[in-house]
Amino acid sequence: MIPAWHYDGQTATRHEVGIVAEDDALRLRFADGRTERVPWADFVWHDRRDGASIFGRRSVDGWRIGIPLPMTDLLARRLPSQSRYGGLVDRFGIWRAVVGFSALSAAVILTVWKAPDILAPLIPMSWEQRLGDAMIGDLGGRICDGPEGQEALDALVRRIDPKGSPLRVRIVNVDMVNAAALPGGQIVVFRGLLQEARSPDELAGVLGHEIGHVRNRDVMQALLRQMGLSLLLGGVGGDVGGALNSLLAASYSRAAESRADTYAIAAMRTANVSPVATAQFFERMASDEKKLGKGAIAFSYMSSHPLSEDRRRLFMSSVQKGAAYTPAVTPTQWRAIVDACAKDPDVKEGDLF
Amino acid sequence: MGVGNQDQTAFEFRGDWKEFFPIAASNLLLTFVTLGVYRFWATTRERQYFWSRTRFIDDTLEWTGKGKELFLGFIMAIAALLLPILGLQFLIQALILQGQTVIAGVLGLGFYVIILFLAGFATFRALRYRLSRTHWHGIRGGSDDPGARYGLSYIWKTLVGGLALGLLIPWSMTSLWADRWNAMSFGPHRFESTPEWGGLMKRYLLLYLVPVGALILGGVAAVSSGSGEGVAAMAVLLVLAFYIVLPLIALGYYAAYFREVVGTLSLSTINFQFTARTKEWFLLFLGNAGLFVLALIVALIPISALGLLSGFGDMQPGQDPFTQNPGLIVGMILAIVIPFSLVGPFIRYRNWRFFIRNLEATGEINLDALTQSQTRVGSHGEGLFDALDMGAM
């Protein structure tokens, strides 16, 4: 008989008991001569401390027995083995589990990564339009939709995008040097960009890029991918997941961004609009970036926009000698676009959020 | 059996960070390769270690929670609560953008109340879960209160506490602590909590005095010198007040609060005390901040080595250092992520050690009368608590 200690789960009193291994059960003998039989299958491993292995019973809450170490071979064979990492990992061993989990995770990430390429084109345009409307509506009245400005803008869009389903390009009264493609073939140009731009050709280049996003169906892809990844990696917990997430999303946008640039260059070539002004616009942006130093270059990999310097070279190298370039729109139309917000009496002003 | 005396403290932590490190490291590895799913099992393993290294009188505590419970709780919380909440949030943002501010405002207010309820409910359920999975001498704790009532009182007490510039926050904090603990039990005994908030007000009001004092002092300095230097002095005083003095006073208040709420907690014939004063809390946070610095140093060594290797030194504008060497970016991420991911487990280790070292109990325990808890054992851990991402202490 081996001495052991025992809690019965009924009271907190500690019992000193003797144990005997029988064929199908462990027998406990109490100090008062009473005995208790516990079938081997009812045991669960709990802990190992103070020189003893501690086991519980599946069927009795709080029932414990502490058996001093080392245990006899017979006991060690009959009682459950130590649990370390949790059921599944213990069964395969940690290294095999790590390899298996890594393969599984890679497969899941690949699926989430690739699925939007297949899924996005399958989503009907009408759904995408409804989603776009639900997301932005009329932007709280911040759209500069005076007739002259909108007409001139539409003329510019038709020039670089004569074919294909009509797009909804609108000017938003927000002081931000940017333009964005939204679900449902919507493109918004922020007032800040119009004030920064020095010619209609610049705007044509920037718009061509956004139209590229729409025609490549990047928006829905990006939205789906973003949703999938944040669902997947949001589970990692704060720091790790967040960083990884933004990184993956950015490396995707990089590819889509350069495809959109290629699209813009082709569209401008077809429309006979010079890419020089757009290259100059990027040059101004690049000089802003240079002021921020080398840090900005390392960071720009993480940011969703490609390096303006790279983009400048791309547009500059697409200039064709001897091409008969004409301005994207007439000077009158250009004035109407730039003044669209100032001329719109009932537009609201302000930040987006 | 006597509890806690001059010779021996009732609670003792006997952990060793060298013993804890393999647990934290293997948890990190498994959490990575499972895209975070393992973290529920990781939490369980951490707690098993903390509990099993915590002695109360003559035996250690035992954590009997399971990773699977936390995982299922999390899934349930996501499905039943988080998705509807995110949907509502999306709706409100869309309404604001479309200019429907009145409807958005009403919805937003309802949203805020629901979040308050869930925060209270989750806090309660987490405490209940932790007690029901804590065994000592084979006996556990728990509660039969589902926590909805606590969620409601959490709403109104938080709102009242925030009235009058938050003057009643000490009242709401102590009163909610009492609501929570009075619903809990261990074995056959109910916890009893009777904290007083009046004594905390002196320290709490200091929080209001500091900014006013700093403004007056700075103003005097500015006027008396009547120069740019005076204005600079005022700015320095304000910055000092807000970033150093104010957090220290808040810590002083929290130390007093914690001494009060633990010191007025009892279980049958056992009374609890918490001994940490502001200085000890300060050292705890200083040490935790030190862990971040340590992680930064550990991360910087491989990063600077990798950086030199890849020639960051003579980089030209427009050149992308990563395209030539994709392995580099992975190496960089790992060099940053691994040390910083180990900070979390060790902060929890230090917090637990701090908590146990400063926890005292005195009185008498009758082991024969400490019978098994009759409370129901909920099967779904602190999922809601986890989903709402609220801290441990």
Ligand SMILES: [Zn+2]
């Ligand atoms: Zn783009």
